[in-house]
Amino acid sequence: MSVKSCCIYSTGVISILTLIAGIVMVLLQVFQNVLYAKIKEEIVLRNGTSAFDVWENPPAPVFMQFYFFNVTNPSEILKGERPAVIEVGPYTYREFRPMERVHFLENGTKVSAVNTKTYLFQPHMSIGSQDDLIRTVNIPAMTVMEKFKDSSVIANVISAYMKSVNENLFTTRSVRNLLWGYEDGLLKALKVFNPTLDDVFGLFYKQNASDDGEYVFLTGQLDYHNYALIDQWKGRSSLDWWTTDECNMINGTNGASFHPIITKNETLYMFNSDLCRLV
Ligand SMILES: *[C@@H]1O[C@H](CO)[C@@H](O)[C@H](O)[C@H]1NC(C)=O
Ligand SMILES: *[C@@H]1O[C@H](CO)[C@@H](O)[C@H](O)[C@H]1NC(C)=O
Ligand SMILES: *[C@@H]1O[C@H](CO)[C@@H](O)[C@H](O)[C@H]1NC(C)=O
Ligand SMILES: *[C@@H]1O[C@H](CO)[C@@H](O)[C@H](O)[C@H]1NC(C)=O
Ligand SMILES: *[C@@H]1O[C@H](CO)[C@@H](O)[C@H](O)[C@H]1NC(C)=O
Ligand SMILES: *[C@@H]1O[C@H](CO)[C@@H](O)[C@H](O)[C@H]1NC(C)=O
Secondary structure, rough: OOOOHHHHHHHHHHHHHHHHHHHHHHHHHHHHHHHHHHHHHOOOOOOOOOEEEEEEHHOOOOOEEEEEEOOHHHHHHHHOOOOEEEEEEEEEEEEEOOEEEEEHHHHHHHEEEEOOOOEEEHHHHHOOOOEEEEEEEEEHHHHHHHOOOOHHHHHHHHHOOOOOOOOOOOEEHHHHHHHHEEEEHHHHHHHHOOOOOEEOOOOOOOOOOOOOOEEEEEEOOOOOOHHHEEEEEOOOOOHHHHHOOOHHHHHHOOOOEEEEEOOOOEEEEEEHHHHHHHO
């Protein structure tokens, strides 16, 4: 074999390899474009797409677990001794938060909905029942006392009232009442003077089967990067939230409530403060 034919031979091999590589690259490009178009078509909130189904009814289960500290020495604490507590729980609830009252707006580029939260007790994931009694700090009484601590007259009236109904700074209530609400005697008595006062107290009072106002989301129809981004909440543009007091409102006051942030890959549930940071 001469040097020349060897060169021709290897040039031939290289050309064929280049040709194959070229074809593969074209195919990959085509395949990628097809895939891309398919993804763009699927990642949009439109009635019928799987993305819409997941968005409307998030399948990933979300659980909330509560632990309580049961006070065992209330009278000693009132005399100034250290509190002795026993931790009880968890009391587990599953949270359902489907999108409801769904309406498509502006030719399908936006969609409005409310996010209704419902909590269902999960006995098999709990230790104890919702009827378990917990002796704990009497939060309404403490709050009222704190509010009137500078007015000794009112404070005395309140403390006399509490003695008369055999209440003190501790109260024994069921888990159900502590979380979802109970009518508080002291608040009820004060309501006579201030009719706008709500006499029901509970850590998650009014949270079950309720929503936090109407959201408007971008559907991703114009740009799939904007899929399920929050555009407005209660008629206000999302751009306003994090620069104004509204963010403090959704950030601070109610650290117990969650807001969903729906990303491209999954549904994430985060605390309000995270929402503020991420929006
Ligand atoms: C989606 O389509 C179904 C079946 O056609 C219909 O019942 C439903 O109301 C539609 N939902 C919305 C939000 O338009
Ligand atoms: C919806 O589409 C129609 C027809 O393309 C157009 O005339 C109309 O202005 C659009 N409406 C909105 C709110 O974008
Ligand atoms: C929340 O509301 C739903 C529907 O009204 C009810 O079935 C459920 O028992 C409630 N959950 C709690 C914890 O009260
Ligand atoms: C908490 O303490 C109270 C008062 O001693 C008691 O009646 C109750 O059973 C305790 N709760 C639990 C869950 O152990
Ligand atoms: C989903 O996306 C979020 C943010 O875009 C990212 O932080 C997270 O790691 C992703 N999760 C998975 C399972 O890919
Ligand atoms: C939101 O809360 C977090 C944690 O409490 C705090 O660090 C952050 O500064 C708050 N953001 C705003 C905008 O208030």
